[in-house]
Amino acid sequence: MKKLFTCLLLLSLIIFAGGMAETKPGPSETGKELEARPMVREEVYLFYSIDDFEDGECTKDPGWWVFDGIKLQCAKNSNYSKGNKIIIAGIGDNSLNLKGKADNWYIGGCGTYMGIDASKYKYLQMDVYGHGKDSGKIKIELYDDDNGNWQVEHDITKGYKQLYDDKLTYEIDVNWTGWERVSIPLIDFVDENPDVGDDVWNPSQDGGSGGLIQLQLITVAKGKTGSVDLNIDNFRLVQAGQIR
Secondary structure, three states, rough: OHHHHHHHHHHHHHHHHHHHHHOOOOOEEEEEEEOOOOOOOOEEEEEEEEOOOOOOOOOOOOOOOOEOOEEEEEEEEHHHOEOOHHOOOHOOOOOEEEEEEEHHHHHHHEEEEEOOOOOOOOOEEEEEEEEEEOOOOOOOEEEOOOOOOOOEEEEEEOOEEEOOOEEEEEEEEEOOOEEEEEEEEEEHOEEOOOOOOOEEEEEEEOHHHOOEEEEEEEEEOOOOOEEEEEEEEEEEEOOOOOOO
16 A cells, blocks of 8 residues: 555656646746746746847837948738748747848948947847848848947048957858748857957956947848848847757
8 A cells, every 4th residue: 555655646746747847937028138938957048139120110129220232121020931930930020121232242231239248148149031042141240349438430441440349250141941040159250350459259348348339230142243132030149059
């Protein structure tokens, strides 16, 4: 009888533990800093949302500046149904469409002011909708504040080159159709302006620095006279791994 009671007790504990493993609390939100709690036994991820494009205008909050030949428009995600089903389930109503024709490969770009301490984040992540193998390329530019004045200074006589701050870059070739998640380790970004700034990725706000001060997206075609047509959504900095 005692053995039977012990077996029943162990079975009850197993069932109870199994029930707990299926619990999936929702994310909590404070400003833009989010804590996502996936299923029990999975790692807890922290991330900073740069933009999820759900403001209706897609370029309003945060404000995005636009330059040269790229056109930004708010796109309804109900029109984009191909790709990874897990990603599709979490993209929301809107995404940002980037479209334009190349002039000698280059098209244009957009950027936003950051001014955050990004030292605890390890990945830059976004969901990207490609329209085929010739959707185009995105060059991501990150600027850290090395002279502690919370802005990026440029030399307008030398093609707007930076005067005091590091510019780190990474290029994505969007050569697929549908939604895919791109998760880039920040250590893979390359210093594109050596001898400017301190040549070290240091996006903390120690010593009065503005940290990660600015971000830009540059679009380039696959050919000299090609074009770009792609969408981005859930643009974020991630502390570890991928948000699912």
